[in-house]
Amino acid sequence: MPWSAALRDTAKSGLVPDRALSDPRRAARGALAVALVVFPVLAIAGTKPATSAAMGAFIAGTATFQRSFRPRASLGAAAGLALGVSTFLGYAAVGLPPAFPLLLAAWSFGAGLIWAVGPTGGVVAATTVSVMLVVVQLPVSLATALGHAALCALGGAVQALTVLLWPVDRWEAQREALADAYAELADYARRLRQDPLAAHLDPEPFITARSASALTPWQQRHRPAGMRGLRGIAEHIRPTLAALADPRVGAPAEGPGRDRAREILAAAAESLDALARAIRAGEPVRPPRSTPALTLAGPVDGPRLTGSARRSAKRLASLLTRAADTLDRQDSSTVRETDPWPGTPGGLRRPSLLRMVPSAAEAIRRQLQPRSAVFQHAVRMSGVVTISYLVARPFGLHHGYWAPLTAAMVMRPDFAQTFSRGVARLAGTVAGVAVTTAVVQLADPGVWLSAVLAVICIFGAYLTLRTGYAVTTACVSAYVVFLLGLQAGNPLETALERVLLTLLGGVVALGAYALFPTWQTARLAERLAEWLAAAGRYSAEVMATFGDPAGRDRRAVRDALLDSREARSELLQAIERADAEPVKHADQVPELSRKQLDRARAAVGLLGRSAVLMEAHLPDADSPPVPGAAEFADELRYATAIAAAAVLIGEPVDFSGLREAHARWDASLARRPEGGIEDRTTVARSGAALVMQAAADLEKAVRHRRVPSGA
Structure with missing residues (x-):
């Protein structure tokens, strides 16, 4: 797809809102938690501490709206703690001009790496960067930095407590x-x-x-019985x-x-x-x-x-x-509650956030390689946020942090989300700032009314989280304007600065992705090879169970199915993202055209279907084995692994060895007396015939490979 079409489509996806809204009760609960923090702190400590507390409560509340299956209270508390740490470090470093850009670069890099854990963690980590940029613009001494950090954490704690006391559709x-x-x-x-x-x-x-x-463990004890x-x-x-x-x-x-x-x-x-x-x-x-x-x-x-x-x-x-x-x-x-295969342990355990740290660290460690999309996103995010901050500083703008803040909130690991969010954020910021500035100019709200309006905007932001990023950004921009309006400043000048700096941050972010992209198109062959290997293991495990019903571990079938399902999902996601990228498929994957990819997908899908059909008739442990099925399963596992490697490196796929093994096995079954062929033997033979059809289709699909220029 050409760049013009890609930019048009991604901009349209970012600007067109959905009709869906968040649950009004959840939105009201989140806004109430912010109010419970802001107004007492404003009355006791003043505007600057109230700003820190409000930012912490708002971002922690946003974490409770993420698509996560953890208890919402734990998400809010964890987000508040992360915000407190980022706030304290930001305050500690902002007084030293060389130290803060280095801290910002390192923190942004780490926030980008959190995407290895999952999208919820990645989104929350990005918000900690934005809070670090916003809050530390309110100058305080290092002695009070810890207090501001504690107020951010307090906002998360209040959100968590509110979720516990006011449960809304917990399941x-x-x-x-x-x-x-x-x-x-x-x-x-x-x-x-x-x-x-x-x-x-x-x-x-x-x-x-x-x-x-x-x-x-808490969810295990309180789960509704009807969901088990x-x-x-x-x-x-x-x-x-x-x-x-x-x-x-x-x-x-x-x-x-x-x-x-x-x-x-x-x-x-x-x-x-x-x-x-x-x-x-x-x-x-x-x-x-x-x-x-x-x-x-x-x-x-x-x-x-x-x-x-x-x-x-x-x-x-x-x-x-x-x-x-x-x-x-x-x-x-x-x-x-059991896993769907007999003989497997029941119940899936989710570790606590604290116990997740070792596995999260291991997931991040695996991404520390140049070809990793997460690593490239982390490097890109670190560079973009730091450059936006440094570019805005020479102009002496009081709200220069809006440029790196925009970059931090816009950046995503893939092209489509980054560009659609960039356009949506610019449109939402312009609308939110324009409306809020007009309100400030005409109504001239005082400190308390500004705080009330900020809480109302928070309610709007929570309510429209499912509506679209542009609408949510408009509410968030209005919230930040009212919140920072507690400080002194010229509203018109501030509004113009925010719009221009948002544009600057968005341009830097989108330009960085255009110059240093992570194209999913280039990874399609790799994703196809992973699915082929996983589907081959799944089919082989099912076939092996027919060959040795008593000796096979049924968990192997389950694990192979999950691997195949995950690999197929990753391929489908990569194809969806690749379709939105402004690159030609043949330019990025010269040895595998898009037409060949589609045919290869159909062939691997048929291989997986053979396992699905056989899985429906898995023999009991006391059933007689199907002669020769275990040996054919071993050959199938080996052949599909070799074929996956061939797809990955651009070599022809050859299933001649598997074809010979199948011919020998099928001939031996055909020589058996008619009355000796059991129903499950017929199922195994039919499944093997599907496997061979899939192998032939895959050979044809990738037979004529393009040779990269210069090879």
């Missing part, structure tokens, strides 16, 4: 994540009804649902739907059996929708009228499913009944 995020997984299953059932070979589900709802099911076990049931439903619909291991391709399968899939979709609505609302499920269609009997003279298709339909009806019973009974003894 809303977990319910939404779980309901989204069931809604995705319903859509998948409808797609399978029309197309038995429909593509994979969207992995993101299942990744999010699994993250939501990891609970702290539902994720595990959803994981069972996923392969069962595919196995029922696929004509190779499920219902026949045509005829009465296919019609019966369509009826069951339609009824399952309605039941899954009903489950999603009940989970979202926290109420017992209301069975749809189509529930009787899930039974296997049907009309007396109607079609009946047989074999593996019948087993899949029976299991699907049982799973949907279990899910409905879990919501209906609302009893802790109904079902225990």
Whole structure:
């Protein structure tokens, strides 16, 4: 996509607001916490301490609105502590001209690295940079720096306390994540009804649902009983739907059996929708009228499913009944939270923030390499924030910190978010500053009225966090204007400075990304190779279970599935971001065209689908093994790993060894007596045939590779 089109599209995405609003109760709770800090401090200590306390309370409140499954109180307290540390260090260094830019560069670099832990941590870390820039502009002695830092931390503590005393939809995020997984299953059932070979589900709802099911000890004790076990049931439903619909291991391709399968899939979709609505609302499920269609009997003279298709339909009806019973009974003894595979430990534990420090440090350490997108973002953010600060200083502007503040809040690891947020922030700042300045000029509010207006703007910012960054920025800009309006200064001159410095910070940030980009397009082949290797391991683990039902650890299947799902999600995200980048695909990945990438994705998707279909019919531990399945699984694991390396380095993919192994295995099974071939052996053979089809498709997809110029 050319630069003009990329900039137009990203600007449009940043400026077009959504109609969604945050929960007004949560917005009011956050604004109330700020008021509980600002007004007492303003009355006791004056305007400067009140400014520090208000900034801490506001940013800590913003942390409680992030998409996180931790208790909101812990997020607010942790954000307040981080703000207190950044404030104290900023005050300690600002009196020494050479020291503060160095501290700012180091702190911004560290804030950029926090993205390795997750987006919530990255957003909160970026806000600590902005608070460091804003608060330290209010000159104080080093002796009172610790007091200002304590006030910032106090703001976070009050936010945490308010969340505890005024709980609002405490489990809303977990319910939404779980309901989204069931809604995705319903859509998948409808797609399978029309197309038995429909593509994979969207992995993101299942990744999010699994993250939501990891609970702290406090959450384990207080979790609603009706939410226990539902994720595990959803994981069972996923392969069962595919196995029922696929004509190779499920219902026949045509005829009465296919019609019966369509009826069951339609009824399952309605039941899954009903489950999603009940989970979202926290109420017992209301069975749809189509529930009787899930039974296997049907009309007396109607079609009946047989074999593996019948087993899949029976299991699907049982799973949907279990899910409905879990919501209906609302009893802790109904079902225990388990992982979706037998023999695996139940419950996913989420460590406390303190215990997360070692794992977070390890995640950051892994990103300390030049090719890492997080490392490049940290370097870029550090440079942009520091340069913006140094460029604004020579002009002697009192509010010069707005340039680096804009840069810190705009920068993101990918192009689309950085540019859309840059445009949105400029538009929001101009609107917020213009309106606020007009109010100040016309009404001339005093200290207390300015504080009241600041709290109202905070309520607006919290309420519009889901509406769009431009609208939220307008509210935040108005809040900061009223807050710093507690200090002396010319309102018109201050407003003009803020707009110009916001423009300066945005230009520096966007220019830095344009000159030193982190293009996702260049990483598409790497992401494809990772997914291929993960899908190969998943398919091999499932196949190996058929070969040795008693000796295989079922956790290996679970872990391989999670790796494959995560790798596919990362590829999809990379493709989505690459589509918004102003670079041609062939320029960045010369050995793999976009058309080849799409074909290769379809081939790897078929490889993963083979594992999904077989997983729905995993044998019990006491089942007889399928002869030769374990040996074929070993060959499959090796061949897909070699193929992934070939995709990564631009070499041809060759599955000739796997093809020979499959021919030998299939021939040995074909020589067995007809009566000796069991149902699960047929499933394994069908799965292996899908694997070989995927291997052939992948070979064709990447056969003619472009050779980079100069190679």
